[in-house]
Amino acid sequence: MKRQVVLRVVGKLLIPYMLMFALYVQFHGDFGPGGGFQAGVITAASVIFYALIYGLPAARRVVPEAVVESMIALGALVYLGVGFAGLALGGNFLDYFVLDRDSVAGQHRGIFWVEVGVLITVAGVMLKIFYMFAGRRRED
Amino acid sequence: MMAVTVIAIVLQRNLYSVVVLAGVYSFLMATVLVALDAVDVAMTEASVGAGISTVLLLGALYLCGGEEAKPMARPWLPLAVTLVIVAALVYGTHGLPAFSDPQAPIHTHVVPRYLGQALAETGVPNVVTAVLASYRGYDTLGETIVVFTAGIGVIALLRRARRGKGEEK
Numbered sequence: 001m002k003r004q005v006v007l008r009v010v011g012k013l014l015i016p017y018m019l020m021f022a023l024y025v026q027f028h029g030d031f032g033p034g035g036g037f038q039a040g041v042i043t044a045a046s047v048i049f050y051a052l053i054y055g056l057p058a059a060r061r062v063v064p065e066a067v068v069e070s071m072i073a074l075g076a077l078v079y080l081g082v083g084f085a086g087l088a089l090g091g092n093f094l095d096y097f098v099l100d101r102d103s104v105a106g107q108h109r110g111i112f113w114v115e116v117g118v119l120i121t122v123a124g125v126m127l128k129i130f131y132m133f134a135g136r137r138r139e140d
Numbered sequence: 141m142m143a144v145t146v147i148a149i150v151l152q153r154n155l156y157s158v159v160v161l162a163g164v165y166s167f168l169m170a171t172v173l174v175a176l177d178a179v180d181v182a183m184t185e186a187s188v189g190a191g192i193s194t195v196l197l198l199g200a201l202y203l204c205g206g207e208e209a210k211p212m213a214r215p216w217l218p219l220a221v222t223l224v225i226v227a228a229l230v231y232g233t234h235g236l237p238a239f240s241d242p243q244a245p246i247h248t249h250v251v252p253r254y255l256g257q258a259l260a261e262t263g264v265p266n267v268v269t270a271v272l273a274s275y276r277g278y279d280t281l282g283e284t285i286v287v288f289t290a291g292i293g294v295i296a297l298l299r300r301a302r303r304g305k306g307e308e309k
Binding site: 025035037038041042044045048052069072073075076079080083096107110111114115117118121122124125126128129130132133134136 | 180183184187188191192195196199200203268269270272274277280281283284285287288290291292294295298
């Protein structure tokens with residue numbers, strides 16, 4: 001699909017907005033529908049969209065495999081890190097209210113970082129699966 | 141409309157149209173969830189069910205061909221098992237409280253505290269997010285680990301397959 005001018009132009013126009021929307025879903029998830037999981041999927045979808053239009057090698061240049069693979073682990077580590085931060089500051093595992101002097105602000109901060117962790121892992125896994133599938137050749 | 145889609149999926153032999161119909165089904169499901177006021181779930185269903193999984197399934201079909209193989213035998217035993225389970229589930233629904241009954245156990249256990257206290261305790265107006273990330277933080281951690289494990293599993297399986305083929309050559 002590399003030669004389709006319409007697709008290339010529309011893709012170039014839409015992908016920034018898709019990423020923007022993913023960030024909106026991520027950070028507005030506290031107030032409206034959305035959260036880390038949905039935002040991660042939308043982020044991965046925008047990169048997959050890019051890969052479908054411009055080809056897999058181009059997408060691999062923009063988001064290299066090594067980055068994707070480390071994202072998978074990084075997200076889970078961020079989540080676990082929030083848990084251990086609560087532990088280190090004198091609460092139980094995954095206690096958020098110790099993360100700030102004000103317990104409500106601490107909760108907010110904990111939820112924020114947890115959602116960031118979910119976003120990173122989900123986006124990484126979705127992209128990695130897509131790369132893995134799309135990178136293989138037909139066997140016959 | 142969803143029933144029509146499902147019947148079309150079952151009857152269809154071309155797997156490409158099955159995948160597209162499954163995407164249609166996911167979108168219909170998402171609208172049903174919006175009607176049930178579960179916007180977060182609807183969003184997930186639309187993005188994962190209709191978006192990503194359609195793309196992944198199409199990618200898989202590209203690798204292994206688009207025609208469904210003829211079934212080897214008439215699957216009467218699985219049909220019987222399915223019918224028995226359906227009957228048991230339908231029988232089980234008679235024991236459930238009526239839909240939107242305010243006295244149902246689910247509405248009297250922790251839900252009042254979540255709905256009443258979530259904003260004051262977490263400062264997050266969206267109760268779904270508050271429950272997901274704060275009250276049920278362990279569960280969401282588990283989910284994240286599940287997604288993580290899925291990614292690791294795919295990497296492990298597909299990498300090894302590729303290397304094995306390289307050695308044969």
